[in-house]
Amino acid sequence: MNSVVRYINDIYKGVISLWAGMRVTGKYFISPGEIVTEQYPENRATLKMEERFKGEVIMPHDENNQHKCTGCGICEVNCPNGSIEIITKKVPNEEGKMVRAIDKHIYHLSMCTFCELCIKTCPFNAITWGQDFEHAVFDRTRLTKVLNKPGSSLKKKEVKS
């Protein structure tokens, strides 16, 4: 008799547990408000990445096409993957002396692991994170970017107040 009771009990418990599972899925079926899908290309206008989002390394330029990079090469040394290359040139300053300045700040996005060491160690805060995340291109070479814009120059140091 005991085994018969256990047999029926097994069936009962099994059915109850199955019904509990079906209640969960049934509950979500009748509540379409729970849908979490984001319609990506359509929501471009409203899609805003977090302020700290690590999209790519960029070099902010001000309205005079000036940046803060002196070409010291600290970011290049700190990069673990060799994704930054600094090419410097000599330019005369106001006094006519030849000083080092940035020619090209080359950034290989394809090699970047977003470890943030370059940005963290930059003594002049010349580079920062950009929020752009749509990096897909048809040609790998286009992932190699020159961060300083053509014709840009070094920003004069602000006088500390």
Added chain:
Amino acid sequence: MEKNNKFTEFVANAVPYGTLSQGAQFPELTVPAGKIHEAAEALKNYEEQPFDYLVSLTAVDHLEKITMVYHLESTLTHTLIVLKADLEERDNAKIDTVSDLWITAEFHEREVFDLFGIHFNNHPDMRRLFLEDDYGFPLRKDFKDDVNIIEYSN
């Protein structure tokens, strides 16, 4: 402290050929390479605190010698000790396996064999784990990769 003394006493009795020293973090026991299995067996069968859990097994290439490093933990008292053995010979490095004591060592030893080229005697399955048979031993300091020549400038 008392426990420490007991352990020292045990080591002096059971592993007389080993030298026990207090490392920066854990006690370190260095034994000759030929006696590693004996020492490991003694440690595993230590009644006070059997070192039955092999946390990590690895090797360090010091150029003049290769050191085998075993981290052992006792699941009873959760004390950790380091067992070391130096291998003088580089070209024909050989040491006894401990995989009969801790089965996990079987795979850690295969990894060490793969990356350092240390042959483990009496190992049941001494094959390379990750790399092909004709590949060098990459974690040795004198390893040169002719295919992917990457020079680190800094």
Added chain:
Amino acid sequence: MSEETIKKIILKEDEDYIINMGPQHPSTHGVLRLEVCLNGERVKYMIPHIGYIHRGMEKMAEFNTYKQVIHLTDRMDYLSAHINNEAVCLAVENALEVEVPERVKYIRAILDELSRIASHNLWWSAFGMDLGALTTFFYGMRDREKVLAIFEESFGSRLLHSFNTPGGLMHDVHPNFRKHTMEFVKYFRKKLPDYKNLLTDNVIFHNRTKGIGVMDKETAINYGVTGPSGRGSGFSCDIRKVAPYGIYEKVVFREILYREGDSFARYKVRMDEMEESLNILEQLVSDMPEEGGFTAKMKPVIKLPEGEYFQRVEAARGEFAVFIVSKGEKYPYRIKFRSPNFSNLFVLSKLAVGGIIADLVATCGSLDLVIPDIDR
């Protein structure tokens, strides 16, 4: 593995029915290849083949400074990236005898627990899918998204956030961090009954996991199976209790232990750990100091004094340990990463024998393997 088995591997018998699960297979969760020999549907022996994504991280680390090593550890067990980072950071801090601010310890522990929840959550989703309950995957992902949103807000990335650095953190956390974490704890508490009804209590699920892949305590210790998989066999191996690091000495929590050792016990350990992590989060978030900075003073170039350093942490899948040999230079002379999955994988070849293919899938899923962590 006995010698008899190995002979069989080399001299494959004609009647052996060998199938290769992987390197591309839905239930191996990555490029793991299991060579399974079948008798009918019953497994005679099983040999794992690894190395498909071996990247030589230990060698790479020898050419990286200690700060640069951090980003490599992210890419081993990518689901508990933060905890892996912490292991290297703690090892370096211990070597330099740097005392990090109290606040950093709190934040690190909060992030550890969030990572643990996210990791277990992903495992729950994938485990359900291994057993054929496809809906669990989406529910798990939906809730994991909330954790990732917290990560993204503070670190800027969702999975591989090299947020730890020797001496502290890269940045301070976002001002909303505390609020959003508390919101997540409340949200997740509400969702856990769904998990219970959908899978934990399900009779089919019980049949599929109870008594499957039984691993006793001795086997677990001998194979070095740690983490939730080991604790399902009664092996007390929670590093947070065994060798506390960071703030864990002050936190009140219990180590989840089950003695059955089957797939269901391993499942229960992880489910209970998620709840326990929520408790820890509540404690930590309310105690977290507002002030105190986010990093200790560190030299720009870190050089460890000559010696050997060993640091263990409790990653989501078990004991993660870093062994650093330093010769006083700015690069580590040798780094060994003791990854939990490497040890956990090989017990599978013992557990699978005698079961059928479906059991192999269930056991493999309950061990929660992450392949990049095995290969490193």
Added chain:
Amino acid sequence: MLLLDIYSFSTLTSSIDESLNNVMVPWLATLTEFVLVGIVFLLFYALLGLFLVYLERKVCAVIQNRIGPNRVGKWGMFQTIADLIKLLMKELITIKNADKFLFNLAPFIVIIASFMAIAALPFAKGLQAIDLNIGIFYIIAVSSLGVVGILIAGWSSNSKYSLIGAMRSGAQIISYELSVGLSVLAIVIFSGSMQISTIVESQADGWWIFKGHLPALFAFVLYLITATAEINRGPFDLAEAESELTAGFHTEYSGIKFAFFFLAEYMNMFIVAAIATTLFLGGWMPFHIGGWEGFNQIMDYIPSIIWFFGKTFVVIYIIMWFKWTFPRLRIDQLLNLEWKYLLPLNLINTVIISFVVLLGLYFK
């Protein structure tokens, strides 16, 4: 009852029959009718199959808090058609050392088996291709032919995964055939006939699931479970267990041959749901409540074809609901479930129903 006749399809079909007989010799007219019915069913089969795939994707999406297909056409309505075009254009791969003849034959066996079963289904009043006097027996016999195709597919693929999947499927269907038969037998006992039109007519004053008390309800639940297993759907989809056998018996198929398997699976789901509707839920009969004349008349206004498809889709939804909730069973547990639980329960249920019918305890 007059209203019902307006919606009856027999006027339409008989007028076509008459006009054809007027212009042709009788044998040619019959042949033309065969061809016409065949074309109509082929179209119906393909369109309904595509719609079911779309429906399944939408239902599972909503269950899983997703939107589902929404790119091709409004609400993604043409998604499955786009998929079909893709499958049509794909290369047909026959792997090395496969038994080419059987490999190509298998998808046709599977699809013909499910196609034949449609013939005996009563879609609406007067809309039934053939009203056999052993109709229900015919459907069960024909629909279990599909397993032959699955076995052939698994064997001829020369793939280990396929073979395991096919063997599982064989064991599964042979076992569950018994329970399906027994739970169908319940209604045969109630209505005293195997002819489908008679079974439907017998439910004019009330569906068997209501008239037959608990035993009929019980038989309905058992039928749903066993029928789900019979058509290899989750949680009983062991033959194609994705996480174990990658795709089971159709691992090696590509292109339109794969589409045949896929379509047949969905159409089998429709067929078992339609049988459940016919036997337990009154077929195309409207829903009546005794004594509520006004209500009953309103119900009569709804065409019978809508009643039939409405009920069928409710059953289909329940089958989908199963699939997207439960984990998969293991093969030995699946057979345990059948031989230790479902079959004994079914046998007991059959005995009880016999007594109920003999003693006249059900509503007449």
